[in-house]
Amino acid sequence: MTEELGLRERKKLRTRAAISTAAIGLFLERGFDAVGVAEVARAAEVSKRTLFAYFPTKEDLVLHRFADHETDAADVVRARRPGQGALAALREAFLRGLAAREPVTGLCDDPEVAAVFRLVTGTPALVARLAEFTSAGEVALAAALAEAGAGELDASLAAAQIAAVRRTLATANMAAVAAGTPADRRLPEAVAAAERAFTLLSSGVGLA
Incomplete structure (x- = not known):
């Protein structure tokens, strides 16, 4: 059976x-x-x-690739090492994703991935549907942060900031790759931007 x-x-x-x-x-x-x-x-x-x-x-025919990663941030928070802060775990996971050239970080120069990025950003219906997945991922992250001990309001505010940072970093990487910058060449700048962004978050959202 x-x-x-x-x-x-x-x-x-x-x-x-x-x-x-x-x-x-x-x-x-x-x-x-x-x-x-x-x-x-x-x-x-x-x-x-x-x-x-x-x-x-x-729209889901294209965006299921994004939907499959909807709860990634929440999963990272829940799976963090004992004693590790939620933001530290998210920073580590994003940097690991950059090193692995994961499409969700935007740092992937696979021709099909770049083509799908152009398709999504150039199609209003796909942009709107993607916003729904992004919103759902933010809600899931807020729930995970609340489980980690943050108050409900603090968890929601932190999730919004973290989601915005991850999205901004990924979009910048995608745009650079789509403009012709190889992922390997983009990597140092992408890492520096991620480190800077998460450092700013650590002083702004009150998470370790």
Whole structure:
């Protein structure tokens, strides 16, 4: 029974990946607004019903990559080492992400990642949907900070500042890479900016 469930889950993951790949390929080729959901379903060889079972909205076909990281900051806070402050853990995680060229940090010059960035920032519907994921991630972070001992208001204020910093750093990195700066060359500047930003946060939000 366990093996059967494992096979079923792997099939679902393959189907989800196939739908997303087909959608992004079409969107990059012709533009988000020029491609309909039915066309994506045909390209992925699934029904519209199946497509919507995996991706509730057309925007999610692109932005699931961001949604998959929605609770990353909250997860980092909850998984921090004993005695480690929440902000210190978030700083460490962001710097680790830069070193690994994780797309969520913006420091990734994979051609498809850069193309998706341009697609998202150039499509109003995607920008609006991305804001929803960003807001949900901020709420999750505030909850994690509250669990760590911050008061409700302090947790919400800190989460807003931390989310804004992470977003600003990632956007600057994405913009630099999209303009043609290789990720390796951008890294020292990205690290310096992250260190500066988190140092400012540490004096402004009252977290270790």
